[in-house]
Amino acid sequence: MATIQVDGRSYEVDGKDNLLQACLTLGFDLPYFCWHPALGSVGACRQCAVKQYRDADDTQGALVMACMVPAADGSRISIEDEQAREFRASVIEWLMVHHPHDCPVCEEGGHCHLQDMTVMTGHSRRRYRFRKRTHRNQYLGPFIAHEMNRCITCYRCVRFYRDYAGGEDLGAFGANDNVYFGRHREGVLENEFSGNLTEVCPTGVFTDRTHSERYTRKWDLQFAPSVCHQCSVGCNISPGERYGDIRRIENRYHGEVNRFFLCDRGRFGYGYVNRDDRPRRPEWHGETEETVTLDVDEALDRGADALREARRVIGIGSPRASLESNDQLRELVGQANFSTGIAEREQVCLTRMRRLNRDAGLPTPTLRDVESHDAILVLGEDLIQSAARLGLSVRQAVLARRERLAEARGIPAWNAEAVMTLAQDARHPLFVAYPTATGLDDVADRCLRQAPDDIARLGFAVAHAIDVKAPAVEGIDESTKATAEHIAETLLAAKRPLVISGGSLESTAIIEASGNIARALATRGRRGGLMLVRREANSTGVELLGSRPLEWALDELTRGAADAVVVLENDLHQRLPSGRVERALSAARTVIVLDHQRTSIWERADLGLPAASFAEGDGTLVSLEGRAQRFFQVFEPRYHRPETRIHQGWRWLQALRASLKRRAVPDVTLDAVTRDCARHHPALAGIVEASPSADQRVSGLKLARQPHRYSGRTAMRAHLDVSEPRPPQDPDTPFTFSMEGYYGFDRPRREVPFAWAPGWNSPQAWNKFTDEVGGHLRGGDPGVRLLEPTEDIGDYVNEIPPPFTSGVGEWQVVVLPRLFGGEETSSRATPIMARAAAVRLHLSEEDARRLEAEEGDTLVVETSLTRLSLPLRVDTTLPSGLVGVPAGLEAALVTGDRAWLSLAPEGEEEPP
Amino acid sequence: MFTSLISGTWSQLRTLGMVFLHAFRRRETVNYPDEEVYLPPRFRGRIVLTRDPDGEERCVACNLCAVACPVDCIALEKGEKEDGRWYPSSFRINFSRCIYCGMCEEACPTSAIQLTPDFEMSEYRRQDLVYEKEDLQIDGPGKDHDYHFYKVAGLAIAGKDKGQGPDEAAPVDVKTLLP
Structure with missing residues (x-):
């Protein structure tokens, strides 16, 4: 703590902060542009000037930039000083010299930091009567709109995009008065965090294009x-x-x-x-093909009648619905008839992950806490695709070495440019084991591109190298052993090692391997963390309800043990092969679906109840x-x-339960x-x-x-x-x-x-x-x-799996999560559809050569359950013997499946 | 008592006389609606949306009128034309709420919304006092004959590229190193 004097009054502040942070924390309104709490200070905009005095006798004082001066104990500053006020007002006036007169048609207007700061400094009349600089704009993709005229060159955008988020395709161009922020040529911004530019940019250069229409x-x-x-x-x-x-x-x-x-x-x-096609009223799809829209009471009556006639009702929950809705469904059908709606292979992983969260000895860090770990091992996750915001935190953890180095030399962490110059490429160690390239490879120490089973073996070997009591991996080759030992040493050397794994590859072996590493680290007394990635918003919660997987529910219906089913916010076709789902649904006499999207299951239902998103x-x-x-x-x-x-899913289900029991629908609250x-x-x-x-x-x-x-x-x-x-x-x-x-x-x-x-x-x-x-x-x-x-x-x-061997003429399917297009609901949004990359089949160079296929050729991938033709993308990072399939395409393709590949016969084109 | 009776009666008679004499004075009231009312040009009555000198809609759907409105009786939605101009895809004023304070006109940065000296808006049904955009839009520039927002806004629209407005420099060539 430090005591500083602001305008003659003393305040306690954190001495590690700079004066701007200290003043803002104290609640003073001090204008600024280039400083950002997450990006630090560079002193570029000169907006946060305050008067600093040497001591009590100093009446003259000197203007300093608050963001570049540490809040040292005994500092004396004045925000209200006349000279400082004038200075700040004139800085704004300069910034506004070229600012266009387009606030009425600017999407930033009304939540614009530049507007706020202009009002704060009192600048209201433009005195400059000459020509304004103009810039050409660029097309930056479906997410971000660009209007360079509004730029005040604070450099926040490139500092966020390049230094914080690791993007490479946005830069500062030009010199002196002509500085330009954009791409080297028009095109979609590649980084997965580009949307933050709309909030990071203090003015309207980067705005939300999806909102603009x-x-x-x-x-x-x-x-x-x-x-x-x-x-x-x-x-x-x-x-x-x-x-x-x-x-x-x-x-x-x-x-x-x-x-x-x-x-x-x-x-x-x-x-x-x-979406216009969202169901907004209850719908009855009778036997006569015709859809009848109903009012609430009619819908409840028909639903209750149908359920009353049924011998046994199965309830299928959903990991994208709230706990309350899932629980109300469970109440409606009874614990013995409730399924989580998660496919078995995924639910097994979720259960293992929940156990590990409790008994692996290491706590799950929060995202903020992830950033203070100093060695990270990622097993079988491409975080940028499967849990993007976590990936961004991992990037900060890796880059945090800069701040450690700076601390050793007495440079405060907020001094962003100095910290970066000092550290250069120094980073905390990050190891990523994943079948193909990941979004964090550019900051990783080692990227191990392996088949899922080999990733698990590597994980088990690391655990063994940390603690010999952990089971050893039989028949491990020397190079993998050396890698495992190197990773183990690095994790042990770290103050706070972090292990990240998850269910993306649907391999329990990988999850258990990460669990073993966590246990080994805990046994060796390391204060580390274990982070396990789930797939959907409420996967963790629905698993905690503890029920049977989706396959069980479908089987009960198919074999006639139940004749009615209530499906809650779950498009079953996205989870299991369509044939199996269809068989179960046609065996059921009554299908009631609650959803907020017109899914293929909704169209199939006898009664559809419009649930709230x-x-x-x-x-x-x-x-x-x-x-x-x-x-x-x-x-x-x-x-x-x-x-x-x-209405909310839970409200519908509560009402349906009351109707079923012929009781008045109670006023139920959240x-x-x-x-x-x-x-x-x-x-x-x-x-x-x-x-x-x-x-x-x-x-x-x-x-x-x-x-x-x-x-x-x-x-x-x-x-x-x-x-x-x-x-x-x-x-x-x-x-x-x-x-x-x-x-x-x-x-x-x-x-x-x-x-x-x-x-x-x-x-x-x-x-x-x-x-x-x-x-x-x-x-x-x-x-x-x-x-x-x-x-x-x-x-x-x-549970160490045998090493992966590729069979002759046979491939192993790896389903690769996709940030854009790989998730059920967001992929129904137009901008996401526009941003999603074209779906391609990933195949190693060697395998492509063996098939005599070239980039872009249509390949047919066939498994025992399904057949799919897709254009080929030769993936130089993928090990041979694996075929990568983008997630969200075909539920019948599951990681670990055996598949056969062939060039599509002439004339067979990919499906649209 | 007798004197007060006299003076009281006189006062009554005098008053009656004076009132009677008023019958021969000039009328202050107007025989509305048979006679037209004079309204000063700044009288605040029915609100209109004007067009710029080129005949294009002036309103750019900035929403400042709506937020300035003390009774919140203006609602509009932004649309964007193919040429890049913003325009209100819908514009609604609920005149049954409007208090004709003129704050919307004051807030308007493009001189689009203006109050006119017309107050003859009575309706038998309150619902008919809800004016949509087609009821509000007029064909002229209203009181402000010259203002043309897109000429000075710096935005590029079809027919006016960057740098073509008055007081706009040609777009910067980022590849030059010359000062």
């Missing part, structure tokens, strides 16, 4: 605290709604999870919520670190589209179903605490979902009826569907729908909500962790 100012959006449903990381998001559509996803600061950044799938993958419903998810987090309804769909009958779920499952007892209950009030007020400037309330639905209805009431949450309620920052709260503070309209307003800039939310970070390790370390597992 139906743009709405930030003050007109209705927000709710939500959790991203697009992978298992559980990043916190603030979706913004207007006129019944989600318009934009903003990052919601969480001090332990995503902090300032999201991946592009999370930010731009929301389009499925707005994350935007229209509330619920709880458990992320890969075992953190239960609540997501809240963003808007009430009936307000703008009165004909819709969308808190009640959450409590029920927690009571039914001891492992989930903590979820009640995941967020405040509906009766939380701040100064007697509920919390506002809408900013206080929300406009058009008396006109936006006036074409339907000039008499405005009462705003929708929300009995489930502490939030209101209006601007009435608390929206400020000075009373700490955990769930913040949107960040706004007086004078701070941009995402930089989050600094007002944290205990220190880049720290934790003052009201506590949302969520509770459910999976903490127990004291006893489990026994080593000896």
Whole structure:
């Protein structure tokens, strides 16, 4: 701690900070541009000037850039000093000299850091009357729009894109007054975190293109605290709604999870919520082919009648639905008839991972904590594709060596340029074992491209090298042994080693290998971590419900042991071969589907009930670190589209259960179903605490979902009826569907729908909500962790697979996760479809030669279950004997399957 | 008592006389609707959306009028034309809520929304007071005859490339090293 004097008053601050951080943490409004809590200081923009005095006798003082001066004990500064104020005002005036006059048509307007800072310094009239510099724009892909005229050359974009996220295709070009930020030529921004440029850029150079088509100012959006449903990381998001559509996803600061950044799938993958073909009313697909849309009561009656007639009803849950919905389904059909809806091979992996989280001896770090590990081994995961935001944290962990080196020389960590220059290419060790190239290879020490079984063997060998009591790998070759020993030594030498693995390759051997390494490290007393990646938003949570896999449910139906099925938010065709699913569904007399998408199962159902997506419903998810987090309804769909009958899955199921028992449908609230779920499952007892209950009030007020400037309330639905209805009431949450309620920052709260503070309209307003800039939310970070390790370390597992050998004329399938297009819901969003790379079959150079196939030739891949033809991509990193198939294409292709490849006969083209 | 009776009666009679004399004074009221009312040019009445001197829609759907409106009776949605201009794909004013304060006109950065001296908007049904864009859009520039936002905004639209506006330099060539 250090004591500094600001404008004559003394304050306690963290001495490791710079003056700007210290001032912002203290709550002063000091303007800045180039500094960012996650990117550090470079002193480029000269905006944060303050007066610094040597001692009490110094009346003259000197102007310094607050971001470049340490908050040393005894510092005396003045923010309000006349000279400092004038200096800051003139810096803004210079920055605005070339700034275009296009705020009305700028997508940043209203949440623009440059606007905020201009107002803060008091600059209001342009005195410069000469010609303005202009720039040409570039096409940067479906996610990001570019308007270079607005640039103030703060360099934040390239510092984030290149130095933080590891992108290579965005740079600063030109010299002196002509500096240009863009690509060397037009094209799609390749980095998976490009969306953060829209928040990192303090002005409107990079804006959200997916939002632009139906743009709405930030003050007109209705927000709710939500959790991203697009992978298992559980990043916190603030979706913004207007006129019944989600318009934009903003990052919601969480001090332990995503902090300032999201991946592009999370930010731009929301389009499925707005699809025109979404089911919005219950549908009855009778025997007469014709679809009848129903009202709620009719739908419940028909559903209840059908279920009442059934001998036995099977319930199929979903890892993309909330815990509450899954639990209500389980209540409806009974524990003995409930399936998680996860395919067996995946569920086995999930169960193993849950056990390891408890008894491998090492805790699961949070994403923020991942960044403080100093040696990382990734077994069988391409993190950038399967859990992108975690990959970004791993990158920071690897780059954090710079800060260690700087610390040893007394350079503060925030001094970004000095730290980078000092460290050059010095990095913490990262080892990645994966069948093909991964997104983290550029910062990895060693990339081991191996078949899944060999990755597992390597993992077991590492465990053995760390602790001889761990089972040894028989018949291991010398080079693998040497590699394993090198990895083991590196992990042991580290202060905090981290092992990351997961279910992407659906190999229990890999997961157990990582478990053995964790146990070995724990036995040797290392304070490390074990991170296990799951596939979907609620995979961890649904596994904790502890039920049978999807295959069991289908078999019960197929063999006639049950004749009705209720499927909850789950497109079964994405999980198991279509033939098997179809057989089961045709054996069932009644199929009831709840979903928010028109999936192939929905079309197949007798009764379809329109469930809420994350935007229209509330619920709880458990992320890969075992953190239960609540997501809240963003808007009430009936307000703008009165004909819709969308309800949360749990609400439908509760009502269906009541109808089935011929009881009146009770008024059920989120808190009640959450409590029920927690009571039914001891492992989930903590979820009640995941967020405040509906009766939380701040100064007697509920919390506002809408900013206080929300406009058009008396006109936006006036074409339907000039008499405005009462705003929708929300009995489930502490939030209101209006601007009435608390929206400020000075009373700490955990769930913040949107960040706004007086004078701070941009995402930089989050600094007002944290205990220190880049720290934790003052009201506590949302969520509770459910999976903490127990004291006893489990026994080593000896399930070492034999080494991989490629058969003659036979390949092993490896399903490769894809960030864009590899996930069920986000791949229904237009921008994600546009961004997804063309699907290709990956094959090694040697194998391609053996097949006499060339890049782009159509190949047929055949397994015992399916046949698929795809163009070939010669993958120089893939070991021979493996064939890589992109995820999300064909559920019948599973990692580990044997496959036969052949060149497609003339005339057979790939399917569209 | 007698004097007060006298003076009271006189006062009554005088008043009656004065009132009677008013019948011969000039009228202050107007025989509306038979006679037209004079309204000063700055009178704030019915709101219109104007066009720029080239005849294009002036409104760029920036939403500032909507946020300035104290009764929140303006709602609009942004659209984008093929030439790159922003325009309101829908624009709705609920005149049954409007208080004709003129804050929208004050906030408008493109002189698009203007209040006119027309107040004759009465309807029998309140629903008919909801004006959509086609009811609001007029064909002229209104009070501001010259302003043309896209000429000064710096944005490139079809027919006006970067650098072609007044006070705009030609786009920077990033490959040159000359100062």
